[in-house]
């Protein structure tokens with residue numbers, strides 16, 4: 001019998017204890033994941049998730065999130081969600097209350113209100129500064145009306161899509177991956193993010209795509225991704241990792257195979273987090289040392305675990 005446990009990416013280090021407490025009291029993997037992700041979403045200093053999430057090209061923070069239940073492979077997700085900090089909770093409501101998998105934009109926000117999730121201000125001093133800088137970069141200096149916005153995007157498409165975008169977007173992304181297994185052996189994975197910094201309005205990354213940024217199946221394991229979402233979408237990275245486990249690869253082997261495949265695209269990098277049905281955990285990076293954090297029901301604090309650096 002595997003001890004109930006929870007793991008997360010670096011930015012979840014000080015939050016996974018909230019999930020571990022829930023597991024200790026016999027709570028479900030999904031409750032544990034949601035509580036820990038909510039804490040990251042509430043942290044204005046994270047900069048890549050929930051409150052304080054990096055804005056898009058028009059200075060607006062739009063969130064993507066997803067959650068998957070390994071018992072039945074049901075999932076819920078939101079994309080391009082504005083004015084709600086707990087995007088993962090809206091995703092969970094999509095899973096529990098609707099026949100759908102993914103709600104986007106204004107529809108997702110309306111749904112959040114309908115299920116009683118309150119409006120929140122996602123801006124912080126940092127994001128307001130970024131928004132002001134974005135406005136200053138627009139042709140007339142102001143991005144007030146729709147025409148202005150369109151003109152700015154046209155300019156960006158025609159001339160601005162250069163080095164400056166590469167530079168700022170590389171420096172400013174972040175996503176939280178948290179996953180758990182409970183006393184019943186049930187698995188859950190949660191992903192939440194403001195996505196790629198300075199993305200085009202409406203851009204959706206891998207995080208709310210089930211199979212790209214997130215996948216879990218009680219029979220084999222659980223996986224989630226961060227990094228350049230476009231790549232995880234093209235390669236269905238999270239789904240592939242779980243499928244490699246199903247086909248007998250070790251955790252390390254599955255991570256290596258998935259990340260080698262991303263290397264072959266020669267278009268950027270992703271990282272991943274994974275565990276199997278025996279409670280073994282692993283993470284992988286394409287750019288350097290990979291670490292993740294682990295706690296089980298007997299842990300006193302988060303344990304740093306080393307993953308694998310997968311080179312081309």
Ligand code: ASP
Nearest residue numbers: 173174175195205227229
């Ligand atoms: N994967 C996220 C996205 O592409 C970004 C990130 O992990 O930081 O939206």
